Amino acid sequence: MPPRDAEATRRRLLDAALREFAEFGIAGARVDRIAEAAGSNKAQIYHYFGSKDQLFDAAFETIVRDTVADTPIDVHDLPGYAARLARRYEEHPQVMRLATWQRLERAADAPVPLAVKSVRDKVDAIARAQDEGVLPRHYPPGVLLTLVLQLAAVWTAVNPEFGAAVDMEGVRREDVVADSVRRLLAG
Amino acid sequence: MPPRDAEATRRRLLDAALREFAEFGIAGARVDRIAEAAGSNKAQIYHYFGSKDQLFDAAFETIVRDTVADTPIDVHDLPGYAARLARRYEEHPQVMRLATWQRLERAADAPVPLAVKSVRDKVDAIARAQDEGVLPRHYPPGVLLTLVLQLAAVWTAVNPEFGAAVDMEGVRREDVVADSVRRLLAG
DNA sequence: AGCTGTCTTCTAACCGGTTGGTTAGAAGCT
DNA sequence: AGCTTCTAACCAACCGGTTAGAAGACAGCT
Numbered sequence: 001m002p003p004r005d006a007e008a009t010r011r012r013l014l015d016a017a018l019r020e021f022a023e024f025g026i027a028g029a030r031v032d033r034i035a036e037a038a039g040s041n042k043a044q045i046y047h048y049f050g051s052k053d054q055l056f057d058a059a060f061e062t063i064v065r066d067t068v069a070d071t072p073i074d075v076h077d078l079p080g081y082a083a084r085l086a087r088r089y090e091e092h093p094q095v096m097r098l099a100t101w102q103r104l105e106r107a108a109d110a111p112v113p114l115a116v117k118s119v120r121d122k123v124d125a126i127a128r129a130q131d132e133g134v135l136p137r138h139y140p141p142g143v144l145l146t147l148v149l150q151l152a153a154v155w156t157a158v159n160p161e162f163g164a165a166v167d168m169e170g171v172r173r174e175d176v177v178a179d180s181v182r183r184l185l186a187g
Numbered sequence: 188m189p190p191r192d193a194e195a196t197r198r199r200l201l202d203a204a205l206r207e208f209a210e211f212g213i214a215g216a217r218v219d220r221i222a223e224a225a226g227s228n229k230a231q232i233y234h235y236f237g238s239k240d241q242l243f244d245a246a247f248e249t250i251v252r253d254t255v256a257d258t259p260i261d262v263h264d265l266p267g268y269a270a271r272l273a274r275r276y277e278e279h280p281q282v283m284r285l286a287t288w289q290r291l292e293r294a295a296d297a298p299v300p301l302a303v304k305s306v307r308d309k310v311d312a313i314a315r316a317q318d319e320g321v322l323p324r325h326y327p328p329g330v331l332l333t334l335v336l337q338l339a340a341v342w343t344a345v346n347p348e349f350g351a352a353v354d355m356e357g358v359r360r361e362d363v364v365a366d367s368v369r370r371l372l373a374g
Numbered sequence: 375a376g377c378t379g380t381c382t383t384c385t386a387a388c389c390g391g392t393t394g395g396t397t398a399g400a401a402g403c404t
Numbered sequence: 405a406g407c408t409t410c411t412a413a414c415c416a417a418c419c420g421g422t423t424a425g426a427a428g429a430c431a432g433c434t
Contacts, residue, residue: 004402004409025291027215031394041411046395097291103346104212104287111351119352139363142353147367150344154337157344159290161302166310166329176326180334183370191383191428218420228385233421 010048012038017045018059022094025101026056060102061114067095068118075129078148078185079178085152086177096156119145136185144184151180197235199225204232205246209281212288213243247289248301254282255305262316265335265372266365272339273364283343306332323372331371338367 016038020029031052035042049055071088074081089096102112126141139147155173162168203225207216218239222229236242258275261268276283289299313328326334342360349355 006409009409025212025214027212028292030392032392042394043396043412044410047409052394099346100287100291103344104284104291105215107347109347111348115346115348116352119349123353138366140358142349142355143358143363145353146341146345146349147338147363150337150341151334153344154333157290157337157340158333159286159302160294160296161298162306162329162333164298165303165306166332168329171327171330176330176334179325180371183374184367187370187373193383196383217418219418229420230386230422231384234383239420 009038009040009044013040013045013048013055014059014062017055018063018094018098021056021059021101022097026053026105029056031055056102056106057112060098061112063092063095063098064112064115064118067092068114073122073125075125076134078135079181082148082152082181083174083178085149086155086174089153089156090173093156096153138187147184148181151184152177154180196225196227196231200227200232200235200242201246201249204242205250205281205285208243208246208288209284213240213292216243218242243289243293244299247285248299250279250282250285251299251302251305254279255301260309260312262312262321265322266368269335269339269368270361270365272336273342273361276340276343277360280343283340325374334371335368338371339364341367 013034016034017029020034020037024030029052031042031045034055035045045052045055049058067088071081071085122145123141126135126144129135130137130141135144154177158168200221203221204216207221207224211217216239218229218232221242222232232239232242236245254275258268258272309332310328313322313331316322317324317328322331341364345355
């Protein structure tokens with residue numbers, strides 16, 4: 001275990017950044033806190049990543065890459081795909097939080113190429129499946145994907161007031177997601 | 188037009204706060220900017236609202252009140268209700284942005300009573316409609332409401348990368364919302 | 375009408391702590 | 405030695421929040 005390891009330090013910083021940004025967003029994140037959580041130094045962040053914003057970009061890209069790799073689309077089983085995505089969101093709450101912060105705080109910036117490609121691939125796959133009669137045609141491919149992703153994210157978007165108002169114990173969340181996507185495709 | 192009008196000043200500050208918080212969130216909002224946009228003074232904010240956080244609370248409560256009043260639920264026509272909500276979100280983008288900031292930055296705090304009541308009323312109405320056979324029973328009332336609200340918000344949640352990847356021109360957004368809710372209730 | 379005192383509404387200036395970012399140089403490795 | 409990796413200390417700008425007092429409104433008095 002080398003105490004001096006540039007790559008390991010970079011990873012630790014990135015990991016701490018991921019947690020910090022997921023919790024507090026870009027404006028709310030504190031660079032010192034990230035450095036401390038990584039057992040490192042603030043200057044290292046600027047050495048490895050350049051700026052707070054670039055550090056966020058790196059963290060976001062990492063999590064997008066991991067999620068895309070872990071949860072590939074399956075056009076023959078969109079309900080199952082949505083359920084798997086929902087499980088990933090539940091097991092890694094940072095994914096959706098980071099994506100949301102990015103949408104809110106970085107809307108003006110140039111879109112992340114990796115994410116654009118991932119969306120394009122999925123839309124193409126859905127379009128092809130529609131051509132082959134595997135998927136229904138009542139929504140254009142982009143719209144269908146949007147709806148499926150939105151349903152997969154349903155449990156990440158419940159406001160705190162909802163939890164205070166309704167008892168959600170005993171709800172099989174993934175099943176609700178899969179079932180609702182099934183209904184979306186039917187008819 | 189009285190140049191000295193406490194109530195008018197309060198309203199201007201609240202309105203400016205609404206815009207600022209919707210754009211930048213709580214951590215990103217700047218109190219000076221709000222005061223300047225309202226043509227007022229920073230000290231007035233602390234006089235009328237107490238603190239930055241309390242100012243956010245006031246802005247959030249205002250927008251919840253307006254939205255609840257403007258878009259009542261109609262259990263006999265959930266697709267139409269969802270479509271109306273979607274239109275409201277589209278015409279007033281601050282609504283969903285503020286709600287999202289609140290969820291991300293204020294999850295730990297006590298839920299807003301007004302919002303809790305609004306959710307409870309809607310859940311009760313859905314439960315009653317299910318008892319009367321007006322609505323299907325394949326989801327518990329709270330789950331059904333969650334799904335409907337999530338579908339109504341579908342166009343507020345598209346990440347920037349989506350817009351860059353897919354052409355959404357010509358999509359009748361409200362119709363998609365109404366149609367998807369219809370499918371959710373069918374079967 | 376004018377004068378005066380009092381209360382409300384408003385503002386400029388200020389404050390201490392914090393923030394993202396920098397620097398100069400120490401310490402380890404080969 | 406020479407390069408990479410690391411750190412403590414520093415900095416100017418900024419931020420939420422405060423303060424002391426100015427300026428308008430209004431009532432009562434003359």
